[in-house]
Amino acid sequence: MNAPVAELTIKDFASDQEVRWCPGCGDYAILKTVQKTLPELGVARENQVFVSGIGCSSRFPYYMDTYGFHTIHGRAPSFATGIKLANPDLDVWVITGDGDGLSIGGNHMVHLLRRNVNLQLLLFNNEIYGLTKGQYSPTSKVGTSSPSTPHGSIDMPLKPCSFALGCGAKFVARSIDTEAKHLGPMLKRAHSHKGASFVEIYQNCPVYNDGIFDDIKEKKTAAETRLVLEHGEPLIFGAEKNKGLILNPKTLALEIVVLGEGGASIEDIVVHDETNKVLAQLLANLKLPDFPEPIGVIYCDPSAPDFTGEVYDQRVLVREGKEKPDLNALLRTGHTWTVD
Amino acid sequence: MSAVEEINNQSNIAEASGVVVRFAGDSGDGMQLTGSNFTEATALYGNDLATFPDFPAEIRAPAGATFGVSAFQIYFGSQDVTTAGDDVDVLVAMNPAALITNLKDLIPGGLVIVDADSFTDKNLTRAGYSENPLEDDSLDGYRVITVEISKQVLEAVKPFGLSHKFAVRCKNMWTLGLVMWLFDRDRSVTIENLKKKFAAKPEIAEANIAAINAGHAYGETAELPTGIDVYKVPKADVAPGLYRNTTGSDALAFGLLAGGQLANLPITFASYPITPASSLLHALSQQKHFNVVTFQAEDEIAAVCAAVGASFAGSLGVTSSSGPGITLKGEAISLASSTELPLVIINTQRGGPSTGLPTKTEQSDFNQALYGRHADTMLPVISASSSVDCFDVAIEACRLAVQFMTPVILLSDGYMANASEPWLVPDIKSYKSFPVSFETESENFTPAKRDPETLARVWAKPGTPGLEHRIGGIEKDIDTGNISYDSENHQAMTDLRERKIENISQYIPEQTISSGPEKGKLAVVGWGSTYGAIHQAVKRCLQEKLDVAHIHVRYLNPLPDNLEVLLGQYENILVPEMNTGQFVNLLRSKFLFDAKAFNKVSGQPFKIREIETEIKTILGVS
Structure with missing residues (x-):
């Protein structure tokens, strides 16, 4: 039997299957953090469902001792929508990657977010195709050399969080694979949000794209390369915590200022408001080397209704004032006639 | 004898055992609505019937274009009706395009009802007529009711103050009224439908009702060509009950x-x-x-x-x-x-x-x-x-x-x-129920557990404590359900999946014969919607004492276990299909029968006559 919800531990969420990612893969760290966080969510193990598509990250459900469905390439959002339609009480996590979720499955991602299906979607972004041996992905930087782009990739990468906001996502956050102390709380925030919660996780692929996030992850550079978002706090970064972002009212763009230089004071710095969509869009667009990259909850609008909840409310409404459904009666409604 | 010939032979109230009516007009003329209302009235009248709505892919093709013609055909009669009929007895053509594209299906001497107002130079040209067929001899072989329907309609709906555009739209209902008069149908169901459909726009409902009544009144009072009068199609002799x-x-x-x-x-x-x-x-x-x-x-x-x-x-x-x-x-x-x-x-x-x-x-x-x-x-x-x-x-x-x-x-x-x-x-x-029982037993549970008889895998749904498990597209171990790349296991799983499906033949009914003898010269083997045409063709042949049977297969995979033996009782097998010969290939390859294909891919269902002719060709009679 399953342990009571209050007594669940990290061990309860590890399946008996051998984990088969490459040594040093960022997925290991994410898996540990997820397994560690789930007992803290107060949800019974049998009500948790992990759904994935195809790719390295999509092996994730096999290692979770919950219900799991490893489906087909790019379509996990659609399976997850079906699961929620059939049973809205299940707690669903979609695990996907940059190729699975944004290339072959881009269309389903659009509609999952637009509909605001109440689930958590974790997008492991390593800017490369791992399982198919290293081809460039829709998030690879221009110039990425890969087996299919030996002379460097040409097409513009997309920014997952900007994409999600564009689709109408109501919860958009970013975190980092190996930083359990940040990722754990982000998972909890995503879980507590009612609707589709989109979490981009910077994830290192040590085999095909090693070190692409090092600037953001390494201690000695992190203070300058990441912008840690806290709701209600000014957008400050830098080793000296003396840099900040201001909004240029003429260009409607964020700009970096150094406090105390050119008359810039803390009052000028934009205060993070995670309910402000315009600000969220500005933040989601920030990329190195011009700007530090935001980490944390970029956007959260808890007021939007969730799709499956609405589907069920509508059914209740349709049933109101009606007799208990009777198929024999239905077949006999409309124009009928009797032959003696 | 066709319906119209029967009408010709009698004066006043004529009787026919079956009639085929086709309504044809522009895709915006409301022919499907007209047809479905006529169908409803015909069903309530007590005839057996079958319909064939045939419309273009374009929602609103340019007015008067031949490719925009939308048609609705109904065959109704007093006997076992299973197709919408091979030939048309009564054609309603709302414009020249509808006439030119449908006239070929009208029987010689058939009745055609046309809206003279739509036979304008523009519409005639667009349909490809160089002369107005209402004015030359091209309709001489038919009986024609030419009415200035648009004018009649405008007059009938005048009291409701509709714009010209909305008023003219009622002409399908006027025409329906006339056809209902012709076949003694009750208008009340259509009137009810109109009231419901236009509940928010009562003036449109009333105008349409006025139009249908006016069409009906026209039939009653106008001087129609000789021999055209109400005719009766007796009620069908069908099993008692609610329909x-x-x-x-x-x-x-x-x-x-x-x-x-x-x-x-x-x-x-x-x-x-x-x-x-x-x-x-x-x-x-x-x-x-x-x-x-x-x-x-x-x-x-x-x-x-x-x-x-x-x-x-x-x-x-x-x-x-x-x-x-x-x-x-x-x-x-x-x-x-x-x-x-x-x-x-x-x-x-x-x-x-x-x-x-x-x-x-x-x-x-x-x-x-x-x-x-x-x-x-x-x-x-x-x-x-x-x-x-x-x-x-x-x-x-x-x-x-x-x-x-x-x-x-x-x-x-x-x-x-x-x-x-x-x-x-x-x-x-x-109906026999087949309630599903989800797995609940957590002891020794694996997602690979299966019913030893049906080979069906266990169904354990999320939310059930103790049955947490993972499934996916990677090959699964036959015993545990965990992912497995083992070669022998893949062989065993492939064999198992195949056996499970083949085994279903144990759980489906044996193949029966729809009509005809248990053995003999020819079995016509069909599947799908060719049923109606094959049924009638074989029925006609059986009435002529020909040695032919009709076998209609519902279960295409797996096939019923007795099908091979059953088909082996016939010297010839004919498989009519609306494709280039797909099921026939299965019968050939699986059973090594020299089955004959009879194919049609015109976008139209088989006519009874086409199959009848093919049967007779194989049997060497004509």
Whole structure:
């Protein structure tokens, strides 16, 4: 039997299957953090469902001792929508990657977010195709050399969080694979949000794209390369915590200022408001080397209704004032006639 | 003797055993609405009937264009009617384009009703007439009622103050009124329908009602050509009970509701709009007070994936499309096969390949249904033979899906989906239920556990404590269900999946003979909506004492166990199909029979005569 919800531990969420990612893969760290966080969510193990598509990250459900469905390439959002339609009480996590979720499955991602299906979607972004041996992905930087782009990739990468906001996502956050102390709380925030919660996780692929996030992850550079978002706090970064972002009212763009230089004071710095969509869009667009990259909850609008909840409310409404459904009666409604 | 010949032979009230009427007009003329109202009145009158709505892919083609002609054909009579009829006795042509494209199907001496007001120079030119056929001798072989319908309508609806545009739109109802007079139909149901349809615009309802009454009054009072008067088609001699009309799409919707009820499961129906399958999505969306959730997905792939996800979660997932959409669903269907989850896939076939003829019928997805997926993905395929049969076949698809934990393909087609026929309404209580029992036992549970008899995998739904497990598209260990790349295991799993599907033949009825002897010179073997035409053709031949039988196969995979022996009793096998010969190839390759193909892919169903002629050719009689 399953342990009571209050007594669940990290061990309860590890399946008996051998984990088969490459040594040093960022997925290991994410898996540990997820397994560690789930007992803290107060949800019974049998009500948790992990759904994935195809790719390295999509092996994730096999290692979770919950219900799991490893489906087909790019379509996990659609399976997850079906699961929620059939049973809205299940707690669903979609695990996907940059190729699975944004290339072959881009269309389903659009509609999952637009509909605001109440689930958590974790997008492991390593800017490369791992399982198919290293081809460039829709998030690879221009110039990425890969087996299919030996002379460097040409097409513009997309920014997952900007994409999600564009689709109408109501919860958009970013975190980092190996930083359990940040990722754990982000998972909890995503879980507590009612609707589709989109979490981009910077994830290192040590085999095909090693070190692409090092600037953001390494201690000695992190203070300058990441912008840690806290709701209600000014957008400050830098080793000296003396840099900040201001909004240029003429260009409607964020700009970096150094406090105390050119008359810039803390009052000028934009205060993070995670309910402000315009600000969220500005933040989601920030990329190195011009700007530090935001980490944390970029956007959260808890007021939007969730799709499956609405589907069920509508059914209740349709049933109101009606007799208990009777198929024999239905077949006999409309124009009928009797032959003696 | 045709109906009109019968009319000619009698004065005043004539009697005919069966009549074929075709309403034809612009795609915006409301011919389908006219036809369906006439059908309803005819059913209430007590005739047996079959209909054939035949419309273009264009929603509103340019007025007067031949490619924009929309037609609705109905065959009604006092005897066993199973097709919409080979030839037309009465043609209603609302404009020159409708006349020029449909006249070839009218019998010699047939009756044609035309709206003279629409025979303008512009419309005549657009239809390709150099002379007005109402003024030269081109209609001499027919009897013609020429009425200035538009003028009559404008007069009739004058009191309601409609604009010219809305007023002229009532001309289909005026025409319907005239045809109802001709066949002694009751207008009250149509009047009721109009009131309901235009409840928010009572003046439009009233105008339409005035138009139908005016058309009827015209028949009663006008000086019509000699020999044209009300004629009676006696009521059909059919089994007693309560009847209604149904299209195939509606019957499928009812059948899915019934299947869910008999399985004691909620239905999750996920679909994407495509002609001619969308009407099923529409029909089920109306029934949300039943245990059904409908979902219009973002594409065909999302639809099937949502359905499979719903099945994983303990609902019966159903998806529906037409050929091209089914192609897109292939990968997910194979996942459902690999993970052994129930899934019902309904294919309302249309003319192909590619976009092909979206509004026309065909049976050319047989091969796709049986073989159209990657790898060895075997699954049951069943087919409906008529609009009414769709109900039972939908229930059967649900049964096979849940009893064997497998995707099931149900083949319908554009003809039966849209065509309506009278239905002796069944009692749902008379159907055997097949309630699903989900796994609850956590001791020694594995997702690979299966029923030793049916080989169906266990169904353990999320939310059940102690049964947490993972499934997916990677090959699974035969004992534990964990992922396995072991070569012997893959052989064993492939064999098991194949055996499971083949084994279904133990759980389906034996093949029966629809009509004719148990052995003899010729068996006409059909599947799907060719039933009606084959039935009538064989019936005619049997009346002429020819040695021929009709066998209609519902279960296309696996085939009924006795089919080979049964077909072996006939010297010849003829397989009429609306494709280039797909089922016939299966019979040839599986049983090594020298079965003869008889094929038609014109977008139109077989005529009875075509099959009759083929039978006689094989039997060497003519």
